[in-house]
Amino acid sequence: MSLIADDTLYQVLSPTGEVVGSVPAIAPAGHLNLYRWMVFGRVFSDRMTALQRQGRMGTFAEVKGQEAACVGLAARLTEEDWLMGSYRESLAYMVKGVPLAAQLKHWGGYIPDNYPFEARCLPFQIVLATQVLHAVGIAHAIKYKGEPHVAVVGIGDGATSEGDFNEALNAAAVFELPVIFVVQNNGWAISVPRHAQTRVDSFVRRAAGFAVPGLRVDGNDILAMIGAMDTALDRARSGGGPTLIEAETYRMGAHTTADDPTRYRPPEDLELWGRRDPIIRYRKFLMDRQLLTDLEDEQLQDDVTAEFEAAVAEFEALPPQDVAQHFDLILGNPPPQLARQKAQILNEQ
Amino acid sequence: MSTLHREITFSEALREAMTEEMERDPSVFLMGEDVGLFGGVFGVSAGMLEQFGENRVRDTPISEAAIVGAGLGAALVGMRPIVEIMFADFTTVAMDQIVNQVAKARYMSGGKANVPLTLRVVNGAPGSAAAQHSQSPEAWFMNVPGLKIAIPATPYDAKGLLKTAIRGEDPVMFFEHKMLYAARDIVPAEDYTVPFGEAALRREGTDATVIAIGGVLPNVLAAAEQLAGSGISVEVIDPRTLVPLDTAALVESVKKTHRAVIVHEAHRRAGPGAEIAAVLAEEAIGYLDGPVIRVATKNVPFPYHPELEKFILPGVDDIAQAVTGVVNYVL
Numbered sequence: 001m002s003l004i005a006d007d008t009l010y011q012v013l014s015p016t017g018e019v020v021g022s023v024p025a026i027a028p029a030g031h032l033n034l035y036r037w038m039v040f041g042r043v044f045s046d047r048m049t050a051l052q053r054q055g056r057m058g059t060f061a062e063v064k065g066q067e068a069a070c071v072g073l074a075a076r077l078t079e080e081d082w083l084m085g086s087y088r089e090s091l092a093y094m095v096k097g098v099p100l101a102a103q104l105k106h107w108g109g110y111i112p113d114n115y116p117f118e119a120r121c122l123p124f125q126i127v128l129a130t131q132v133l134h135a136v137g138i139a140h141a142i143k144y145k146g147e148p149h150v151a152v153v154g155i156g157d158g159a160t161s162e163g164d165f166n167e168a169l170n171a172a173a174v175f176e177l178p179v180i181f182v183v184q185n186n187g188w189a190i191s192v193p194r195h196a197q198t199r200v201d202s203f204v205r206r207a208a209g210f211a212v213p214g215l216r217v218d219g220n221d222i223l224a225m226i227g228a229m230d231t232a233l234d235r236a237r238s239g240g241g242p243t244l245i246e247a248e249t250y251r252m253g254a255h256t257t258a259d260d261p262t263r264y265r266p267p268e269d270l271e272l273w274g275r276r277d278p279i280i281r282y283r284k285f286l287m288d289r290q291l292l293t294d295l296e297d298e299q300l301q302d303d304v305t306a307e308f309e310a311a312v313a314e315f316e317a318l319p320p321q322d323v324a325q326h327f328d329l330i331l332g333n334p335p336p337q338l339a340r341q342k343a344q345i346l347n348e349q
Numbered sequence: 350m351s352t353l354h355r356e357i358t359f360s361e362a363l364r365e366a367m368t369e370e371m372e373r374d375p376s377v378f379l380m381g382e383d384v385g386l387f388g389g390v391f392g393v394s395a396g397m398l399e400q401f402g403e404n405r406v407r408d409t410p411i412s413e414a415a416i417v418g419a420g421l422g423a424a425l426v427g428m429r430p431i432v433e434i435m436f437a438d439f440t441t442v443a444m445d446q447i448v449n450q451v452a453k454a455r456y457m458s459g460g461k462a463n464v465p466l467t468l469r470v471v472n473g474a475p476g477s478a479a480a481q482h483s484q485s486p487e488a489w490f491m492n493v494p495g496l497k498i499a500i501p502a503t504p505y506d507a508k509g510l511l512k513t514a515i516r517g518e519d520p521v522m523f524f525e526h527k528m529l530y531a532a533r534d535i536v537p538a539e540d541y542t543v544p545f546g547e548a549a550l551r552r553e554g555t556d557a558t559v560i561a562i563g564g565v566l567p568n569v570l571a572a573a574e575q576l577a578g579s580g581i582s583v584e585v586i587d588p589r590t591l592v593p594l595d596t597a598a599l600v601e602s603v604k605k606t607h608r609a610v611i612v613h614e615a616h617r618r619a620g621p622g623a624e625i626a627a628v629l630a631e632e633a634i635g636y637l638d639g640p641v642i643r644v645a646t647k648n649v650p651f652p653y654h655p656e657l658e659k660f661i662l663p664g665v666d667d668i669a670q671a672v673t674g675v676v677n678y679v680l
Contacts, residue, residue, distance in 0.1 A: 137422020332518025
């Protein structure tokens with residue numbers, strides 16, 4: 001692998017849905033599954049934002065516009081692979097196997113059971129880029145045990161400025177670890193645009209500086225994401241070491257529900273990226289290949305909305321969070337002091 | 350001397366603990382800066398690379414955040430990493446990983462994640478190592494729920510506590526004072542552990558309780574010996590772990606002596622002694638016949654000049670003077 005970065009944009013579907021590259025091998029049902037997840041992601045993002053506005057949900061980070069990148073980075077992982085990310089990877093976590101019910105509990109302030117280890121994910125990272133180091137540690141354990149698994153970690157473009165990101169790339173390269181870094185370059189770090197974050201024109205060039213091979217991918221093109229992940233997963237599983245994938249996408253919504261992007265984002269950006277919408281182009285591809293009809297598309301839209309609403313109804317019927325439970329979650333072998341504090345809380349209730 | 354109870358150094362005791370645990374359990378491994386071929390800058394892991402190979406005794410890039418973060422990642426998937434932080438002063442570079450990640454991983458996963466990660470952290474003033482190589486920052490971590498803190502003062506405890514740390518399911522900050530590495534002690538060759546949260550009685554006495562934390566123990570015992578000559582009987586208690594803290598042992602001793610002095614090498618202001626003094630105020634105020642006194646490093650950065658360093662550290666005379674003062678205190 002040449003260490004000179006090749007930052008040609010890898011694309012399979014043009015923004016208008018024309019096939020411009022080699023379509024990865026995906027069965028018809030696989031195509032529909034990817035599309036369903038993307039449509040579900042859009043519903044999830046819009047509805048979670050609406051619920052927060054109605055006071056029915058905690059702070060939420062939108063994934064609108066990034067559905068292809070989120071679904072693509074998780075869709076080809078096995079149950080044994082590990083996935084970690086920040087709050088922007090919520091949709092990717094569900095694709096990996098974290099149940100919607102657990103997501104609702106998490107965003108709604110509950111302590112979910114088994115979350116999210118049951119799907120081999122780590123809790124969303126809030127202090128940005130720290131999860132990239134955890135991926136290095138997990139990949140180290142995978143290699144140590146001689147397992148064929150891979151650690152995949154999602155990170156935003158803004159978080160690449162953190163020291164942890166750079167330390168992680170260096171360590172992954174030195175130890176030749178089975179890890180894939182997926183930079184979801186969505187153009188914004190809250191209000192700070194990409195060009196104010198780094199003067200390097202592609203994150204693939206950052207990776208090259210650490211001798212980590214990189215792939216620059218149209219992150220709104222689900223088929224390009226799948227193709228890139230297949231390449232990186234093959235490399236990791238065959239002992240070829242780490243890969244960085246830069247997924248070029250755009251955050252169509254706010255950073256979180258605590259943000260107002262109209263204060264800093266030029267409106268013409270939304271028009272430009274609206275024409276590059278990941279769902280529109282994939283829908284056209286599926287219809288061109290006669291894998292989807294208008295009627296089926298409408299039905300799908302209704303189905304995922306109903307699925308989401310049913311989960312919300314269950315979430316809203318939950319009893320309040322048990323306060324004393326907090327004391328059981330801190331240490332595996334808790335000292336008596338913690339038990340005393342717990343007893344005190346129970347007495348005061 | 351029996352072959353089972355040899356006299357070995359603090360440093361050798363730590364190496365034995367790591368070696369025996371790695372022989373016993375393939376999920377245990379060591380990583381850190383210069384821990385491999387070089388055997389650690391203080392020689393604690395000397396020879397371990399030759400025995401276990403570089404997969405299990407791993408030299409890392411100079412990236413403290415990466416070492417701790419990767420240690421956490423490995424711990425989350427069933428490994429039992431031992432991570433060496435060459436100087437406690439460098440924990441600052443990995444502070445987010447320690448405070449926000451390691452300490453909270455179990456909690457943020459709804460109690461699901463085990464974090465069997467041992468961070469071996471080298472603390473203490475070794476003589477003219479100056480402001481960034483001498484600190485004892487234990488109290489920073491006492492303020493973080495989710496971490497356990499061990500601070501052995503003898504080779505016996507070093508080995509037994511390190512084994513407990515490695516076998517446990519929680520993250521442990523394991524402080525090793527540089528000046529203790531050469532200390533010698535009778536240490537059993539057979540397997541044993543020292544539990545967390547159980548203080549050790551180092552000397553029995555009736556007039557004052559001195560609580561000695563980590564590397565100050567030799568000075569405290571010297572001061573107690575000196576005081577015995579002037580008719581003051583000092584009880585010395587070594588907590589051995591700061592989290593959990595054996596408050597019952599401290600309170601029991603104070604009930605007997607009615608006086609308490611806390612000695613540590615961490616800076617005085619908001620050091621571990623502040624927490625212990627508060628515990629005594631909460632749980633033993635009725636038994637105290639005088640103020641709880643802290644003898645600790647003065648609130649200035651560690652100097653390079655040896656005379657200045659000696660001036661700011663808690664010495665034998667400082668300890669003896671504090672105990673005499675509290676014993677002669679009149680309500």
